[in-house]
Each structure stands twice: as structure tokens, then as C-alpha cells.
Amino acid sequence: MRQVIEFSWNSLTKAGEELCGDSVVIRTGRDFFVAVLSDGLGSGVKANILSTLTAEIAARMFESGGSVEEVMQTLVDTLPECSVRKLAYATFAVLMVYNGRDAHLVEFDSPPMILIRQNKLTSLPLEKREVKGRVIREAHFEIQENDVMVLISDGYEHAGLGGIFRLGWGWKSIAQAVQRFVQAGVDAVQLTQALSRTCMKFDDDKPGDDSTVISMRVRPAVSVCILTGPPNNKELDAFAVSRLMNAEGYKLICGGSTAQMAARVLDKKLEVEWVPPWKRTEASQKKKKGSPPTALLSGVDLVTEGILTLGQTVEILRHAKTIHDLPKDADPATRLARYLLSADDIHMIVGTAVNPNQIADLVRGEPMRMVYIRDLVQELTKRDKQVTLETV
Numbered sequence: 531m532r533q534v535i536e537f538s539w540n541s542l543t544k545a546g547e548e549l550c551g552d553s554v555v556i557r558t559g560r561d562f563f564v565a566v567l568s569d570g571l572g573s574g575v576k577a578n579i580l581s582t583l584t585a586e587i588a589a590r591m592f593e594s595g596g597s598v599e600e601v602m603q604t605l606v607d608t609l610p611e612c613s614v615r616k617l618a619y620a621t622f623a624v625l626m627v628y629n630g631r632d633a634h635l636v637e638f639d640s641p642p643m644i645l646i647r648q649n650k651l652t653s654l655p656l657e658k659r660e661v662k663g664r665v666i667r668e669a670h671f672e673i674q675e676n677d678v679m680v681l682i683s684d685g686y687e688h689a690g691l692g693g694i695f696r697l698g699w700g701w702k703s704i705a706q707a708v709q710r711f712v713q714a715g716v717d718a719v720q721l722t723q724a725l726s727r728t729c730m731k732f733d734d735d736k737p738g739d740d741s742t743v744i745s746m747r748v749r750p751a752v753s754v755c756i757l758t759g760p761p762n763n764k765e766l767d768a769f770a771v772s773r774l775m776n777a778e779g780y781k782l783i784c785g786g787s788t789a790q791m792a793a794r795v796l797d798k799k800l801e802v803e804w805v806p807p808w809k810r811t812e813a814s815q816k817k818k819k820g821s822p823p824t825a826l827l828s829g830v831d832l833v834t835e836g837i838l839t840l841g842q843t844v845e846i847l848r849h850a851k852t853i854h855d856l857p858k859d860a861d862p863a864t865r866l867a868r869y870l871l872s873a874d875d876i877h878m879i880v881g882t883a884v885n886p887n888q889i890a891d892l893v894r895g896e897p898m899r900m901v902y903i904r905d906l907v908q909e910l911t912k913r914d915k916q917v918t919l920e921t922v
Contacts, residue, residue, distance in 0.1 A: 531750045531751065532560075532630055532750070532751040532875075533630035533631060533673070533675060533748055533749065533750060533751065534563075534630060534748075534749060534750075534751045534874045535558070535563045535565075535627055535630075535746050535747070535748060536717060536718045536746065536747045536748075536749055537556060537563075537565065537718050537744065537745065537746045537747075538718040538719040538721070538722040538723075538744075538745050538852075539554050539556070539567075539722060539742065539743060539744040539745070540722050540723070540726045540742070540743060541554065541740065541741070541742040542685065542726060542729060542730060542733075542737045542740070542741040542742070543737065543740060544573045544574075544685070544737050544738065544739050544740050545733075545736040545737055545738070547573050547574045547740075548574070549574055549575055549577075549578040550578060550740045550742070551569065551570045551572065551573045551574060551576075551577025551578055551580075551581055551740040552567065552568065552569050552570070552577075552581055552683045552685070552740045552741070552742035553566075553567075553568045553570070553578070553581035553582045553584070553585040553586075554566065554567055554568075554585065554742060554744060555585040555586060555588075555589040556744070556914075557589055557593055558914045559916075560875075560916050561628065561629050561630070562593070562626070562627065562628055562629075563625075563626070563627040564589055564592060564593050564624070564625070564626050564627075565624070565625045565681065565744055565746065566584075566585045566588050566589045566592075566622060566623070566624045567585070567622065567623045567640065567681045567682075567683060567742055567744055568580075568581040568582075568584040568585040568588070568620050568621065568622040568623075569581055569620060569621045569622075569640065569683040569684060569685075569740065569742070570582075570584070570619075570620045571619040571620060573739065573740055577620075577740065579610065580609055580610070580619065580620040581620050583608060583609055583610075583620075584605060584609065584620040584622050585622065587601070587604055587605060587608060588601055588605070588622055588624050589624075591604060592624055592626055592636075593626075598636055598661055598666060598668065599661055599662065601636075602638075602661045602662040602664060602666070603662050605620075606662055621638055621639040621640040621683075621684075622636075622637075622638050622640060623635070623636070623637045623638075623640040623641075623643060623681045624636045624637075625643065625679065625681065625746070627673060630673075630748075630751075631672050631673055632670075632672060633669075633670070633671050633672065633673050634668075634669075634670055635654065635656075635667075635668065635669045635670075635671070636666060636667075636668050637656075637666065637667040637668070638664060638665075638666045638667075639664075639665075640681075640683070640684070641681075641682050641683070641684055641686070641687055641701055642654075642656070642667070642701065643679055643680065643681050644678075644679065644680040644681075644682070644701075644704070644705045644708050645677065645678070645679055646677070646678040646679075646680075646708060646709055646712045647674060647676075647677050647678075648676070649709065649712060649713050650709070651705050651706070651709050654669045654671060655669050655670075655671060656668065656669045657669065673748050674748065675748055675749060675750065676747070676748060676749065677747070677748040678708070678712045678718075678721070678745070678746070678747050678748075679745075679746040679747075679748075680708050680721070680725075680743060680744065680745050680746070681743070681744040681746075682704065682725075682741075682742065682743050682744075683739075683740060683741060683742040683743075684739070685729075685737060685738075685739035685740050685741030685742065686699060686704055686725070686729055686741050686742075686743060687699060687700055687701055687704065688738060688739050689728075689729045689732040689733050689737075689738070689741065690732035690733060691738060693732070693733075693734065694732050695732070699729070699732055704725075707725070707728065708721070708725070711724050711725070717747060718745045718746060718747045719745075719852050719854055720854070721745040721747075722743055722744075722745040725743045725745070726743065729741050729743075751874040751875055752779060752780075752872055752873045752874050752875070753777070753778040753779025753780070753873060753874070753875040753876075753877070754779055754780045754782060754869050754870065754873040754875070754876050754877070755773075755774055755777035755778070755779065755780070755781055755782070755876075755877045755878075755879065756782045756783070756784060756876070756877070756878045756879065757770060757771070757773070757774040757781075757782070757783050757784075757788055757792065757879045757881075758783070758784040758785050758788055758836055758840070758878070758879070758880055758881065758899055758903070759785055759787075759788055759836065759880055759881030759882065759883060759897055759899050760785075760787055760788055760791050760881040760883045761881045761882065761883060761922040762881070762882040762883050762884075762922070763922075766922050767791050767794075767795055768795050769922065770791075770879055770881060770922045771791065771792050771795040771796065772795075773879050773920070773922075774792070774830075774879060775796070775829060777877060778875075779873070779875070780831045780832075780869055780873070781829065781830050781831050782830070782831060782832045782833075782834075782866065782869060783827065783830055783832070783833045783834070784834050784835070784836050784839055784840055784866070784899075785834075785835065785836030785837075785881075785899070786835055786836060787836075788836065788881065789825055789827060789833045792827060792830070793827055796827075796828075796829070798827060798828050798829070799827075799828075800825055800826070800827050800833070801825060801826045801827075802823050802824075802825050802826075803823060803824040803825055803826050803833075821839075821842070821861040821862060821863065822834070822835035822838055822839060822862060823835075823862075824862050824865075831869070832862075832865060832866065832869065834862040834863075834865075834866060835862065836899060837898055837899055837902070839862045839863050839866060840866075840899060840902035840903070840906065841902050842861075842862075842863035843863045843866045843867050843870070843902075843906065844902055844905045844906055844909065845863075846863055846864060846867045847867055847870070847871075847906070847909040847910070848909065850867065850871065851913070852871060852913075853868060853871040853872050856868055856871065870906070870910060870915075871913070873915065874915065874916060875915075875916045875918075876910060876915055876916070876917045876918070877917075877918045877920065878903060878906075878907070878917070878918070878919050878920065879920045879921075879922060880899065880900065880903055880919065880920070880921050880922070881897075881921075881922055882897065882900075882921050882922065883897070884897055903919070907919065
């Protein structure tokens with residue numbers, strides 16, 4: 531099964547500054563993952579410029595197969611020199627993962643990456659070498675399921691300096707905190723939030739330095755397949771349903787006509803999902819006004835109405851970056867959004883039959899559902915989901 535890197539990051543800007551001197555660049559694809567954290571010299575605008583250039587250059591060059599030597603030479607030649615310190619300097623840490631397993635870590639003057647494996651702090655086989663007059667640390671290793679990796683800028687190490695801690699929070703204490711959070715079962719988003727809150731607390735809500743964390747967790751990819759809308763040719767009904775039922779992961783149907791078609795092809799009973807009043811829980815009663823009912827079909831994880839639910843789901847996604855941002859409602863659109871935000875690979879099978887009863891469909895020459903599908907694809911792609919579209 532394909533492995534993915536679930537990730538989350540957050541930056542805390544030094545008190546009194548408008549711009550953060552740390553920069554993060556993350557690029558993902560089906561077979562690759564690149565995360566870069568750069569810390570510019572000093573703070574404010576100058577540091578931001580240095581770190582932004584460093585992160586972008588490193589991400590682009592490593593992603594395109596550039597060597598460490600080439601990246602370092604480009605940075606030396608490109609970074610603007612600070613007029614005060616007469617230096618062109620920004621630290622960086624780059625983690626590259628290929629095919630969900632093969633990892634390559636490159637660090638220059640940054641805090642070491644924290645690796646938690648099987649709930650234990652694990653050392654990496656780091657090698658030091660000099661490249662273009664600068665000492666870097668480098669490691670090649672294979673990641674494993676449930677590995678948690680954390681990159682931090684030195685603002686985290688200095689948190690609480692001269693206050694709650696004489697010498698700051700320190701790398702070892704941060705690593706132990708990460709270990710405790712991981713043992714509590716947090717995901718990448720929750721880990722980032724917990725570390726950020728702790729850092730702010732140690733700095734009395736006034737960060738003494740730019741502080742950035744990238745949390746990453748290795749897990750199996752989650753797949754979702756959606757069938758919405760009947761095919762343009764009725765002879766393709768069985769084909770469309772078979773594509774859904776043979777897909778990996780969760781299987782969803784959006785559309786009353788689509789659900790009836792699937793029930794007919796599968797020769798299974800389609801039932802409206804209804805909970806008797808005496809069995810209803812607080813969660814099951816949290817349904818939005820005007821929300822259409824769901825249905826039950828054996829072998830399918832969620833069956834909803836089509837156009838209205840898709841439109842509501844798009845609106846929900848526009849206000850929810852991660853699954854943790856979703857309301858705790860149990861209406862069809864929120865449930866659909868929950869499946870989509872928890873997925874890494876999303877395959878949409880979209881029927882192109884035009885509904886003769888929908889005047890708008892006739893005017894456009896395409897189903898209204900295609901408008902919402904395009905919006906969904908756009909929102910999901912923003913969140914680094916791997917989305918494929920198949921029309922029938």
C-alpha cells in the first residue's frame with residue numbers, strides 16, 4: 531500500500547515584527563514529498579527575504595534532482611548580502627521522500643530533525659561534510675509507517691530563554707515533548723498545534739524569536755471514490771457502477787438517480803436512512819435545515835442527494851482547511867466533506883447525462899453537477915489531495 535506524509539506547519543513571528551524571518555516550502559506529488567524550512571539571519575524583512583529565497587531555491591533545485599553542491603553554490607551566488615553583517619546567510623533543513631519510503635535529509639546550521647519511531651526518539655545516521663565552505667549534515671534512510679518527523683527553527687530551542695528556562699527550551703526537551711504528544715495519539719495537525727501553544731506559553735505570548743515547526747507523520751494513503759450522475763449512455767450504467775465497486779478505499783454515491791441506478795445494477799435494496807426518535811443521539815440530530823436525507827446501499831459507505839449536497843460541500847470546504855476545522859454536524863454535506871478531507875487519493879466518476887428537467891442544464895449543455903465538481907477539484911487540489919476525474 532502506498533505511504534503518504536501527512537503534514538502541518540505553523541510559524542510564530544517575533545514580537546514587534548510584522549514579517550516572520552522563517553519560511554516554509556512544501557511540495558507534494560503522488561511519488562514525492564519535499565519539505566524545506568529556512569531561517570533567515572536576524573528577523574523582520576531582511577530575514578524574511580533571505581529565508582524565502584533560500585527555501586524556494588532549495589525546494590525547486592532538490593525537486594528537479596539538483597545535488598547538494600549545486601544548491602549550496604546557487605545559494606552562495608544568489609542570496610543578497612546583509613549591509614550590516616556583510617553576510618548572505620540563512621539556515622535550512624530539507625527533507626525529501628521518494629516513493630513514500632526513501633528519505634534524504636539535508637541540514638545546514640539548523641536544529642536536527644526529530645524522529646519518533648515506534649513511540650521512541652530515534653537517532654538518524656547523519657554524516658557531516660563540507661560543501662562550498664559550509665558544513666552540512668546529511669542522511670539517507672527509509673521511513674516506516676507511523677514515523678513522526680519534526681523540523682524546527684532555533685526559535686523553539688530559545689523559547690523561554692531567561693524566563694522559565696535559563697538557557698531556553700532546548701532540543702532535547704522539545705524532542706521529549708514531541709515523544710509525549712505522539713504517545714498520546716495526535717496527528718500532524720494536532721502535534722503542530724500542541725507545540726505552537728507550548729512555545730507561546732514559554733515565551734509568555736511574546737515570542738523572542740521567529741519560531742517555526744513542521745510536523746510530519748507517515749501513514750497509509752486513504753482512498754475515496756465518488757460516483758455522481760448517470761452516464762450519458764445508459765449502456766454504460768453497469769460499467770460506471772463496476773468502476774465504483776472495484777475502487778480502493780471508501781465508496782460514495784452523490785445523487786438520487788445515481789443511487790437508484792447503482793441499486794438496480796447491483797440488484798440491492800436502496801433504503802432511506804432514518805433513525806427512530808427514541809434512538810437519535812445529539813450528533814444524529816445535528817442536521818442543517820434544508821439538508822436532504824441520506825440513503826443506505828450495501829457495499830457503499832455514503833449515499834447522498836446530488837446537486838444540493840455537492841454545492842453545500844463546496845461551501846463547507848471553502849471554510850475548512852483540515853478535517854479538524856469541520857463542524858461536528860451529521861448532515862450529508864459535512865459527512866461528505868469529512869471523507870474528502872481525510873483522503874489522500876480521490877477519484878471522481880462523473881456521469882455526463884443532461885437532466886431534461888433542469889432548464890439550466892439545457893442552457894449550459896452540461897450538468898450543473900460539473901460546475902460543483904470543478905469547484906471541488908479546485909478546493910481539494912489546494913489541500914494537496916491527489917484528485918483524478920473520469921467522465922462517463
